Amino acid sequence: MAEYTKAQLTEMITGKLQRNFGRTVDEAAPPHMFKACALVLRDIMSRRQMATDNQVWEGQQRQVHYLSLEFLMGRSLEKNAYNLGLLGTLKDALEGLGFSASDLFELEPDAGLGNGGLGRLAACYLDSMTTLEIPATGYSICYELGIFKQKIIDGKQVELADNWLGLGDAWLIPKMDEAEEVRFGGKVEDCWDSEGHNHPEHTGYTTVLAIPRDMEIAGYQTRHTNVLRLWDAKSPVPVDMSLYSRGEYLKAVEQQAMAEVIAKVLYPDDNHYEGKSLRLKQQYFFVSATVQSIIRKHRAQYGTLRNFHEKHVIQINDTHPTLVIPELMRILLDVEGYSWEDAWHIVTQTVCYTNHTVLAEALERWPQSLIQTLLPRIWTILKEIASRYQRELEHRYGNDTGKIANMAIIWGGEVRMANLCICACQTVNGVSALHSEILKKDVFHDAYLARPEQFTNVTNGIDHRRWLSQINPRLDALIRDCTGGDAYLLHPEALQGLEKYRSDKTVLKKLADIKHDNKLRFASWVARESGVVLNTDAVFDVQVKRLHEYKRQLLNVLHIISLYHQLRDNPNMDFVPQTFLFGAKAAPGYHVAKEIIQLINSLSAQIDRDPVCKDKLQVVFLENYRVSLAEKLIPASEISEQISTAGKEASGTGNMKFMMNGALTIGTLDGANVEMHQQLGDENIFLFGLTAQEVVQRKQQGYHPMDYYQQDPVLKRVIDQLSAGFDDHVSYADLATRLLYGAGGSPADEYLLLADFQSYCQAHDRALRVYGDSKRWNQMSLTNIARSGIFAADRSIKEYAENIWHVPTR
Numbered sequence: 001m002a003e004y005t006k007a008q009l010t011e012m013i014t015g016k017l018q019r020n021f022g023r024t025v026d027e028a029a030p031p032h033m034f035k036a037c038a039l040v041l042r043d044i045m046s047r048r049q050m051a052t053d054n055q056v057w058e059g060q061q062r063q064v065h066y067l068s069l070e071f072l073m074g075r076s077l078e079k080n081a082y083n084l085g086l087l088g089t090l091k092d093a094l095e096g097l098g099f100s101a102s103d104l105f106e107l108e109p110d111a112g113l114g115n116g117g118l119g120r121l122a123a124c125y126l127d128s129m130t131t132l133e134i135p136a137t138g139y140s141i142c143y144e145l146g147i148f149k150q151k152i153i154d155g156k157q158v159e160l161a162d163n164w165l166g167l168g169d170a171w172l173i174p175k176m177d178e179a180e181e182v183r184f185g186g187k188v189e190d191c192w193d194s195e196g197h198n199h200p201e202h203t204g205y206t207t208v209l210a211i212p213r214d215m216e217i218a219g220y221q222t223r224h225t226n227v228l229r230l231w232d233a234k235s236p237v238p239v240d241m242s243l244y245s246r247g248e249y250l251k252a253v254e255q256q257a258m259a260e261v262i263a264k265v266l267y268p269d270d271n272h273y274e275g276k277s278l279r280l281k282q283q284y285f286f287v288s289a290t291v292q293s294i295i296r297k298h299r300a301q302y303g304t305l306r307n308f309h310e311k312h313v314i315q316i317n318d319t320h321p322t323l324v325i326p327e328l329m330r331i332l333l334d335v336e337g338y339s340w341e342d343a344w345h346i347v348t349q350t351v352c353y354t355n356h357t358v359l360a361e362a363l364e365r366w367p368q369s370l371i372q373t374l375l376p377r378i379w380t381i382l383k384e385i386a387s388r389y390q391r392e393l394e395h396r397y398g399n400d401t402g403k404i405a406n407m408a409i410i411w412g413g414e415v416r417m418a419n420l421c422i423c424a425c426q427t428v429n430g431v432s433a434l435h436s437e438i439l440k441k442d443v444f445h446d447a448y449l450a451r452p453e454q455f456t457n458v459t460n461g462i463d464h465r466r467w468l469s470q471i472n473p474r475l476d477a478l479i480r481d482c483t484g485g486d487a488y489l490l491h492p493e494a495l496q497g498l499e500k501y502r503s504d505k506t507v508l509k510k511l512a513d514i515k516h517d518n519k520l521r522f523a524s525w526v527a528r529e530s531g532v533v534l535n536t537d538a539v540f541d542v543q544v545k546r547l548h549e550y551k552r553q554l555l556n557v558l559h560i561i562s563l564y565h566q567l568r569d570n571p572n573m574d575f576v577p578q579t580f581l582f583g584a585k586a587a588p589g590y591h592v593a594k595e596i597i598q599l600i601n602s603l604s605a606q607i608d609r610d611p612v613c614k615d616k617l618q619v620v621f622l623e624n625y626r627v628s629l630a631e632k633l634i635p636a637s638e639i640s641e642q643i644s645t646a647g648k649e650a651s652g653t654g655n656m657k658f659m660m661n662g663a664l665t666i667g668t669l670d671g672a673n674v675e676m677h678q679q680l681g682d683e684n685i686f687l688f689g690l691t692a693q694e695v696v697q698r699k700q701q702g703y704h705p706m707d708y709y710q711q712d713p714v715l716k717r718v719i720d721q722l723s724a725g726f727d728d729h730v731s732y733a734d735l736a737t738r739l740l741y742g743a744g745g746s747p748a749d750e751y752l753l754l755a756d757f758q759s760y761c762q763a764h765d766r767a768l769r770v771y772g773d774s775k776r777w778n779q780m781s782l783t784n785i786a787r788s789g790i791f792a793a794d795r796s797i798k799e800y801a802e803n804i805w806h807v808p809t810r
């Protein structure tokens with residue numbers, strides 16, 4: 001596969017330096033060198049992408065369009081070199097030119113075009129779709145500012161702008177000639193022709209230009225290359241100084257600013273709906289440009305849209321791109337002049353929906369007035385879709401108004417995006433077995449009864465080439481040694497082959513050495529970055545993910561406080577040294593989440609200054625959790641905290657990354673943890689807490705956290721400590737109040753931390769006992785890696801391809 005020698009690559013890089021930056025190697029600073037490398041790989045990929053395009057065209061293949069408002073790509077230089085089979089050659093070439101490859105990789109900013117799991121899933125799926133040679137395109141917005149950078153100042157989160165495009169745009173190819181126009185506002189009037197057809201006329205609108213900035217996506221061991229199309233927003237009106245005298249200059253500037261603000265910034269809310277008009281503009285902007293672009297290419301090839309649904313499938317990642325449904329209808333009706341029935345047939349044969357959450361506060365419900373003023377034609381189409389659906393429901397359910405109200409698309413002045421998806425989509429899938437069952441039994445129960453065959457499951461997966469092979473090269477080498485080469489990279493189920501070494505002392509020792517080495521590396525990186533010295537003799541117990549009450553970082557904190565109390569009471573007790581690592585961004589407007597971050601930092605400082613805890617207990621909050629930090633941390637992790645309230649986490653993918661790197665999970669039976677447990681059995685995972693069913697029952701019976709507080713003296717003391725605070729005198733009394741009494745409309749201990757506290761502490765005790773028996777620990781670790789193959793994104797994408805998209809794979 002290595003199609004380029006070191007000498008060729010060297011020449012290509014120096015050529016780029018010369019032509020693009022007018023510099024010799026000696027004059028090149030690292031950023032120039034980074035860009036030159038990126039451009040060289042980009043050239044290779046875009047040549048292959050054009051060949052892929054031709055094949056798809058000639059074979060008239062069915063294409064997948066993956067629409068997502070988020071793609072959390074992380075870094076690309078090392079990844080692309082890896083997938084192109086050029087990683088070794090590139091490293092050699094760079095050394096030869098006097099540069100360190102790993103320093104250059106570190107220079108690259110993360111493309112943080114996403115919040116967390118949902119955006120990272122989209123990125124992993126792009127890799128798998130390409131590696132499996134599916135003709136697929138991702139679509140999103142080219143946010144100028146990705147997810148904010150987090151600083152911790154005086155224990156508190158401070159948000160800074162993430163300006164990634166300075167270097168990151170080396171990967172992007174702008175295509176001015178493929179720009180699309182997107183229209184906002186104005187008025188729509190019916191306009192009937194002589195044959196009685198309506199051609200609604202849209203006037204007085206504002207136009208925004210959507211300009212593609214394409215990112216090439218290389219697959220692994222294939223020449224197949226796909227594209228992530230990121231739309232940038234520009235005003236079509238140039239700001240013309242000659243307008244100044246006519247008083248239109250300011251109007252032009254205003255319009256330009258209005259247009260360009262659309263692609264300015266990613267909304268930093270994870271699993272939370274914010275009904276902001278700019279967010280709705282982003283959604284329509286990206287969806288309209290995408291549909292127009294797909295249709296333009298389709299028409300050029302086939303000359304008709306009659307076969308559109310045969311040649312395309314549109315996967316919508318959560319409800320954020322739902323407006324693709326009325327937008328496709330609009331073009332088929334208004335531009336093509338199709339009948340409603342014909343248009344609806346094509347749309348409903350094309351669109352598929354993935355649900356990502358059952359949290360009520362995350363379900364999108366747009367005010368109809370907002371849609372009406374911003375998107376008048378889309379609004380009339382939505383009304384028609386909703387009223388036809390309403391008639392269908394009335395026909396089906398007669399006067400069962402409960403069911404009708406539940407399933408309605410427009411209700412109480414709001415447009416419910418999930419119900420629109422269910423009405424229009426071929427399939428509705430959840431992202432883990434448990435989550436998909438909850439959709440059928442609970443959230444969308446009526447819709448499920450009406451069309452059971454529509455509902456399906458595809459359990460999430462991760463790009464194991466990135467999340468194992470690339471980030472943990474020594475483990476990768478051990479796996480190759482044990483399983484007979486690199487077959488597992490294209491056949492993740494081959495990881496199973498590790499299992500026969502369960503009792504092989506040498507392999508277990510190597511596994512332990514690799515983990516320890518990864519801990520040392522990570523610790524030295526943390527020391528360099530922040531000056532914090534991690535205790536590498538302690539077990540690394542890690543919870544990294546977005547900060548959310550349902551993810552229960554606070555439960556983790558309560559347990560650590562109880563350990564601290566134990567040590568205070570009995571400084572000489574037998575104590576397994578533990579280092580608790582946290583990493584989490586809180587949405588800027590999520591006050592409770594920000595308070596929990598501050599609490600972790602208060603506790604960290606308290607423990608750090610108490611000599612009783614020295615070399616035994618440590619808490620560290622890692623600033624600015626992101627893909628490139630996860631890549632360093634996960635190979636060094638020993639305990640993975642996956643402790644959400646059962647029934648709340650749709651799948652989780654962090655859980656899979658840890659499992660694949662040999663960390664053992666302390667977790668609830670939630671999301672994909674359930675399927676991890678199925679693979680592992682009770683003996684290879686530390687489960688605790690209520691099941692999803694028990695959570696529902698407990699709430700129905702009336703849940704009284706005060707009972708646990710009063711009956712468990714350990715728990716009582718922990719909560720009292722929260723109320724009293726620590727030596728820094730910051731008060732966390734309101735967090736204690738939320739647990740015991742509830743506040744601001746939320747019930748007491750909404751996420752059942754107190755109900756699960758004791759069971760959680762016991763799970764830790766069990767884990768530490770095993771940790772003391774290193775043979776058993778290493779065996780469990782090996783088993784986790786060996787059985788993690790099912791959580792490769794390749795498996796997920798094969799399921800989508802076969803059951804949902806009906807496209808072939810390699």
Ligand SMILES: *Cc1c(COP(=O)(O)O)cnc(C)c1O
Nearest residue numbers: 116117545626627630652653654
């Ligand atoms: C994988 C990943 C996530 C998702 O983590 P969960 O534990 O599944 O919530 C979030 N952020 C980053 C940076 C990730 O890499």
